[in-house]
Amino acid sequence: MSTRDLVLTALFAAIIVALGLLPPISLGFIPVPITAQSLGVMMAGVVLGARRGAIAVLIVLLLVAIGLPVLSGGRGGLAIFASPTAGFLVGWIFGAFVTGYLSERLVNHGQSGLVQTVSFFLAAMIGGIVVLYAFGITYLATVAGLGFTKAFVGSMAFIPGDVIKAVVAALLGRAVMVGYPLLPARA
Amino acid sequence: MQSLYVEGNSRMHRLSPRAKLLSLTAFAILLFISHNLLLLSGAVLVAAVLYGTVGLPIGEALLRLRPIFLTIAVVALFNLIFNPWQAALVPVLRLTALMLLAASVTATTTITEFIDEVTALARPLERTGRVQADDIGLALGLVLRFVPEIVNRYQAIREAHKARGLKVRPTSLLAPLIILTLKDADNVAAAIDARRIRRHGS
Secondary structure: OOHHHHHHHHHHHHHHHHHHHOOOEEOOOOOOEEOHHHHHHHHHHHHHOHHHHHHHHHHHHHHHHOOOOOEHHHEOOHHHHHOOOHHHHHHHHHHHHHHHHHHHHHOOOOOOHHHHHHHHHHHHHHHHHHHHHHHHHHHHHHHOOOOHHHHHHHHHHHHHHHHHHHHHHHHHHHHHHHHOOOHHHHO | OOOOOOOOOOHHHHOOHHHHHHHHHHHHHHHHHOOOHHHHHHHHHHHHHHHHOOOOOHHHHHHHHHHHHHHHHHHHHHHHHHOOHHHHHHHHHHHHHHHHHHHHHHHHOOHHHHHHHHHHHHHHHHHHOOOOHHHHHHHHHHHHHHHHHHHHHHHHHHHHHHHOOOOOOHHHHHHHHHHHHHHHHHHHHHHHHHOOOOOOOO
16 A cells, blocks of 8 residues: 555545534535535545545544544444444445445546536445445344344435435535546556 | 543453453353343343443443443334344343443553554554555554544635635535545655655555
């Protein structure tokens, strides 16, 4: 890993941590405040790509594990991983990876802004929602003894908010691509 | 950023971080094998007593675990609607015991001890050529160094928006925040290489 990649991942991890400290951003048109940390996971993928995005998230989880209150609401410590929703946290790593992988594949500089934004949106939906929930729901179903169907139904309440986050992540991915592109650095 | 470590000299404090992490893992495996309510209740009791000895005032000790316990309680409630109470109680006891023990490890292990332990764990991976164990400490240090900077920058961008009468929207705030922060990366990377902080270079 180059020093630049190391610093990029660390700075992005710092952004995810900072997002947890900020007051939630209200979107105005809907009453759901954006708690920005799961948005940060999608952003890590669309901005940094698969490998660096996943490592940025991994660094955040490492900070949680070693006892720093870096999750929103000042949560932290190993005890977080004993919660029935810990599967979602672990799923963050894979969510960021898949979002990044799809972004690398689907988006390139020759495309129009709309195509880029829609591609980023698809990447964030699949990585940040499908993959993330696959991990979260599986863990919830197994560890809490709920069974898949109930864990699935219980988690659906959070999907609308996550779709909005995917939209925001897509717009951001596009904005960063125009302002400071990092993605094609896969070569 | 204040770590969740609590100053003290309890038995847990004196135990080596490796021993604590290994016992936590063993404890977790045992908890997940067992379905015996009596055994699991015993485990909760033992873990609670242990957590009680780490030197946290009781209010603070409970406050720390409230969000996690709330999630456990919500899932238990959900569980209780569909399953008999014995089946619903098993995961609650399991997770509560694990939560208490994990919190005790967190409260009695310093950040430095943890980082040393993680670095030692990653050392064998160096042979794969993909990981440099010392980079882990460097990355964690960078994060802690930059979090306050990013929060300040966010506030500055927010104020600039307000001063110009712009609406504060997530995309218009976060895009400049991310771009400005990532642009720092080149300078920081150059500084790290110039000082030869990484033994292995780029």
